[in-house]
Amino acid sequence: MFALLRRRRRAAVRRRPIPDEWRALIDRNVPYVGRLPPEDRAELFGLVQVFLAEKHFEGCGGLELTDEVRVTIAAQACVLLLHRDTDDYPNLTSILVYPTTYVVREGRRTAEGLVAEGPQARLGESWARDVVVLAWDSVLSGAADIHDGHNVVLHEFAHQLDQEGGDGDGAPALPRRSMYVAWARVLGHDFDQLVRDVAHHHRTLIDRYGATNPAEFFAVVTETFFEKPRELRARHPELYALLKEFYRQDPAA
Numbered sequence: 001m002f003a004l005l006r007r008r009r010r011a012a013v014r015r016r017p018i019p020d021e022w023r024a025l026i027d028r029n030v031p032y033v034g035r036l037p038p039e040d041r042a043e044l045f046g047l048v049q050v051f052l053a054e055k056h057f058e059g060c061g062g063l064e065l066t067d068e069v070r071v072t073i074a075a076q077a078c079v080l081l082l083h084r085d086t087d088d089y090p091n092l093t094s095i096l097v098y099p100t101t102y103v104v105r106e107g108r109r110t111a112e113g114l115v116a117e118g119p120q121a122r123l124g125e126s127w128a129r130d131v132v133v134l135a136w137d138s139v140l141s142g143a144a145d146i147h148d149g150h151n152v153v154l155h156e157f158a159h160q161l162d163q164e165g166g167d168g169d170g171a172p173a174l175p176r177r178s179m180y181v182a183w184a185r186v187l188g189h190d191f192d193q194l195v196r197d198v199a200h201h202h203r204t205l206i207d208r209y210g211a212t213n214p215a216e217f218f219a220v221v222t223e224t225f226f227e228k229p230r231e232l233r234a235r236h237p238e239l240y241a242l243l244k245e246f247y248r249q250d251p252a253a
Contacts, residue, residue, distance in 0.1 A: 010088070013053050014046030022048070022071045029072040032079065032146045032226070040082055047078035050088055061098040063136060069097055073134065076143055076153035079226065080161060083248035085175075089160050096133045124152040126159035126168075149207060149228045158222035162215055170214030174246060186238045191217045205235050226251050 023045070026033050033044060051074040059065035073095060081088060101121050123138040134152060142151035161172045170187060174180060190206075191214055197204050198211040205228065210220030224232050225243045229252035233240040244250050 010050050013049050016049060018045040018049060022067065025068050025071045026075045029068070029140065030075045030143045032143070033075055035146070043082055044075065044078055047081050047088070048074045051078055054088065055092060056094045058094060058096050060096050060133075061100075061102060063097055063099040065097065069136060069139075072143065073097070073139055073153055076139070076151065077157045080154065080157055080222070080247065089157070089164075091130055091164060092132065092160055093130045094132075096131060097139075098133070098135050100137045101135050102133075124156045126156045126163065132156050132160065146227055149205075149224050151223050151227060154223050154226055155219045158219040159215065162218055168215045170218040172218070172246070179242070179245065182238075183242055186242055187214070187217065187221075190221075190236055190239050205231050222247075 026045075026048075033041060036044065048071065052070055055074075057065055057070050057073075059069070063069070077089070101123055103121050104125075122133070122135070124132070124134045126132050134156065138152045142153060159168060162168045162170060164173050170191070171180070171183060174183060191210070194204060194206055194208075194217065195211045198208045206217075206224055207220045210217040221232070221239065221243065225240065225247070229240070229250075232243075233252045240252070
C-alpha cells in the first residue's frame, strides 16, 4: 500500500510544470541537459521535482543553501535516472554541500602496514548509502564543461547506484540477471587494464583514479560515458555497450 501511494504521489509531482526559474537555472548551469531531446528534458524535469521534494539538502561550512544549489545538483543527479525503472535513490536521505574543497581526517594504511591518520582534501563523497557530500564550486565546474570527463555529481551519484546493489563494489543492481556475467568480465578486464596502464605511466582515456578499486572504476567510467561517450565507444566498445544498457541512454548518438 505504501509503495502504491508513493508512486501516485511521485506521478502527481512529475506532472506539475517545472518553475520557470528552475528551468533557467538548469539551462545556465547544466548545459548537458540542453543537448537532450525534448522528451528526455521533460522526463528529467519531472525527476528533478521528485528529487527535490524527497531529499534533504544542508549547507555546510557557511554555504547559503539556495534554489540554485539544490536545482543544479538535482538536475545532474537525475541524468543517471533517465529511462530507468528505478526508485529514485531510495537509500539517499541527505545531500551536504560545502562551498569549496573540504578537509576530512582519514586513516590510511602505509606501505609498512601501519595505519596513519591525517587530513585529506575532498571534492565529494558518497557515504554508506544515505548521504552524499559535495563541494559547490566543483559541482559548478564539473557541470560547465561537458567534455572533460570530470563531473563530481555524476561520480558520487554513481556510487549511490552502486551501493543500491549491495556493498559498493562496482556491481550495481542490474536490470537483468543475465548481465552480471558480462558485467564482471568486461568491467573486470578494463579495470585490470587501467591498473596496468597506470602502473606503466601510460596515457589513458579513463581517469587514473578509476584504478583505485572497482567501485571507483564504475564511478569514473560513468563520468566518461556521459562526457566522453564517443571516445569511450571507440576505445572500449564492450564497456560502452554495457553502460548503454544499464543507463538506457546512448550519449554518443
